Amino acid sequence: MRVGYSFWGFVGPGITDTPDGGRSFRAPLLDALAARHQVVLLQDNRDLAEAGDDLTDRYSWHTGLPDLDALFLEWRWPLDGRNTTPCGTPGHTCDLHRQQDLLDHYTHRLGVPTIIWDLDRVLPPDDPIRRHPAVAVCEPAAHPTPGAYTLRCPVDDMALDAADSQRLASGDRPWPLVYVGNQYGRDAEFDRYFVPAARAHRHRVAGKWTRTERWPHVNFTGRAAFLDGQQLHRDALATVLLLPSRYAEVGHITQRLGEAVLAGCLPITPARIRTSTTLVPPQLLAANGRQVTEIVTTLNTGSTDLRADLLADCLRRLDPFRLSRQLQTIESLLHTGTTA
Structure with missing residues (x-):
């Protein structure tokens, strides 16, 4: 054809x-x-x-x-x-x-x-x-x-098949928490899940965010080139899967999930997202910003094996993608x- x-x-x-x-x-x-x-x-x-x-x-x-x-x-x-x-x-x-x-x-x-x-x-x-x-x-x-x-x-089959959770979990990850993406329709989710954790952990937000006055403590660094955004995921322990409500209510999952997992960046996922329990292991589900903060703390102080086990589970759950x-x-x- x-x-x-x-x-x-x-x-x-x-x-x-x-x-x-x-x-x-x-x-x-x-x-x-x-x-x-x-x-x-x-x-x-x-x-x-x-x-x-x-x-x-x-x-x-x-x-x-x-x-x-x-x-x-x-x-x-x-x-x-x-x-x-x-x-x-x-x-x-x-x-x-x-x-x-x-x-x-x-x-x-x-x-x-x-x-x-x-x-x-x-x-x-x-x-x-x-x-x-x-x-x-x-x-x-x-x-x-x-x-x-x-x-x-x-998610490319070859990239998924080649992914090694132990290798992905090892190495220096200077950012405990990042978000790579634009603001569009995400203010409420950002307020609820990311902002509280940003008060407790070193973090970075890369993307087009034009209305940020209400979050003076958040480290917005502007738009990043595509390859730089990928590198930021490789430099981070965790991100938060932030979806507009019109996405969350139907389990409309963006490319960020696969990008993060294949970079070894664990995707903390709001429990309110429909089908969230199929996307990540229970240890990465969060109902609010306090739980996001606690998960990042656990990942930051936990062992490489802990992160590798969680990544292995996330990789398996990418199979439908x-x-x-x-x-x-x-x-x-x-x-x-x-x-x-």
């Missing part, structure tokens, strides 16, 4: 000033799809244009309307002042216009099987596109919107789940 893949972000490390969260899984996913199909990337080549990273020997970009057998969209949505402005306007990005052109041509006009991956949970439940006979909507949620399918943020399992879902939808 010839599969068109649309995303607004980077395959490689990209640039610092971007919220693109797909960089940890996008290349492995594209490579796995390309091993089975001919894959064409349908948005602008931002790797080359913005990051100066020439990946055209590995991936094929096309800004027209090539012949396709299937369409895969990382869903884009309106962002005022960015992709809703006229083309050519300063600051305009054409991701939304391009997505609509793709939908108009392939999905509506030709009835090409189309997968919409709603990674940010922004597609309204009553959007007519959900009822289109050629469309399957997917979400990284254990309990997705009715009619949608679960397609988790994938394996890339190979997500490919099974994608293949099923490409061949049988979407019919015009």
